Amino acid sequence: LMSDRLTTRFDPGRVTAASVALTAAALFGFSFSTQFWVLCLWAMPYGLGAGTVDAALNNYAALHYTARHMNWLHGCWGLGASISPFIMSQALSSGHGWPSAYRTVGTLQAILTAIVTVSLPLWNKTRKINGGGSARLFDHVPTRAALATPGVPAVLGAFFSYCAVESTSMLWAASYLVSVRGTDGATSAAFASLFVLGITAGRFLAGFVAERISDRMLVRGGFITVGVGVILVGLPGVPSWVALAGLVIAGLGSAPIYPAIIHSTPTTFGAHNSQAIIGIQMAAAYVGTTLAPPLFGAISANTGLWTLPLYLVVLVIFGLVMSEQVTRRGRARAQDG
Known part of the structure; x- marks a missing residue:
């Protein structure tokens, strides 16, 4: 902040x-x-x-x-x-x-x-070289003014949701696979780590196509892919390898969301606002990372670990809805010139 x-x-x-x-x-x-x-x-x-x-x-x-x-x-x-x-x-x-x-x-x-x-x-x-001029490009934008910018609450919601999905998946996926899917501990831990490796590999791969696909398409496609992966993780009556594959797919889908939202911020909200808004986005990301895993822990203590896919799907849907609102804000700004 x-x-x-x-x-x-x-x-x-x-x-x-x-x-x-x-x-x-x-x-x-x-x-x-x-x-x-x-x-x-x-x-x-x-x-x-x-x-x-x-x-x-x-x-x-x-x-x-x-x-x-x-x-x-x-x-x-x-x-x-x-x-x-x-x-x-x-x-x-x-x-x-x-x-x-x-x-x-x-x-x-x-x-x-x-x-x-x-x-x-x-x-x-x-x-x-890139036309930025001197080191001090823009005046300070107060946090209150940045929060009042149209579309900012939506992008904060999208950021919160993505980071909540990421952190909850990393911390709870192995426990879910062992307790609900009956996968052995070593395999569960390995595939939980593949979620992070999927994010890493996906971001390097996304770099090769990011110039041909818009940031908003990367965000939309990312959330949808994560949703598909989470659904595979939670499908009842299917072999355990389907859930394991779903976790990897969710990791790959997660890859472009964070960088695409960040990269689109100057275009969506204006370069003069971007530092203040990105700072708030980082704060929203940390809030999601900090609060979402223990919140699921509290929920699962009363309902069971089987609710993990449902919890993640709710976050994915919320993130997708919020990101679509940001997309509409970007289109409106482009039309206004």
């Missing part, structure tokens, strides 16, 4: 470098923490850094790069999400303990901070 004010006062490159440095410091802080409350303290700068770099970098890419690059950017998130468990497992299996894993990732973040800092002149160069 502070990203627009920060990038207006400074510039995206400096904000990104400082934010990555903040997360690196927090990761080292985690690794040296011996009490839970200390971990909680370090979580605050870690969250501030992660949230700011998310919003600043996404807006910079949306303004200055193509849909192809946006999909590949988010595909790299999937690579990191896939590699990090291996770093932790290696640290644990080697006997060095979990702090070693955090120090390893903290070192990688420190190296990344140095790379971003050295590359700062390229950020302004990219702006000039």
